[in-house]
Amino acid sequence: MRRNNLQIERREYSAGAVKMSFWFMEFRKVVGLLASGKSFDEVRKLNREENLFSAPTMLRANQIYSTVSGRIKMLDESFYQIFLASDLATQKLFALVAAMAYDTLFFDFVYEVIREKMIIGSNQLADSDVRIFFKNKQQQNDKVAVWTDVTLTRLGRCYKTMLYEAGMIDKAKEDRRILKPILDSKIQQWLEEHDMVVFINALTGVR
Secondary structure, three states, X not given: OEEOOEEOOOOOOOOHHHHOOOOHHHHHHHHHHHHOOOOHHHHHHHHXXXXXXXXXXXXXXXXXXXXXXXXXXXXXXXXXXXXXHOOHHHHHHHHHHHHHHHOHHHHHHHHHHHHHHHHOOOOEEOHHHHHHHHHHHHHHOHHHHOOOHHHHHHHHHHHHHHHXXXXXXXXXXXXXXXXXXXXXXXXXXXXXXXXXXXXHHHHHOOO
């Protein structure tokens, strides 16, 4: 699929996010290890031997590593040093971009719901917006069509949690306020240089 004339990888829709989190601290730790010269295999071994993420079980430790490393691999390794030199807000946006690139359905949620809200000048994300998004996807996609209401509710909750932890929405109990980020020039330039302008548009509400 093309958006704004940019080709992005369209992975199959997945409900796997119900088992995942934003895992920003874990993301930052793995990027730091990779930037220091370690390979993904070495980081995976370290995780098995030392429980890098202080996970309660080895199954959870492996799940965190698999997801975080998968997200990192969606971005070119040239982002490592820029990420490590950036402020906390920019680091969280890098992690959010990686999560969106890794999970196509989450990307579509940000692009089709959050971005559209910002374009029309609305800063409110309601539960009804989430329900409408998933209802539309169920009509468009046979895989999503068979997911239960419980799964969709959990997915929506996960998406909102990740956006909150990335600094894109607040933590209100009902309607969430959308917090349009101001992109640091370094992340904006990096995304532009890597043909990822579509992510800039998704995060800042640009057509």
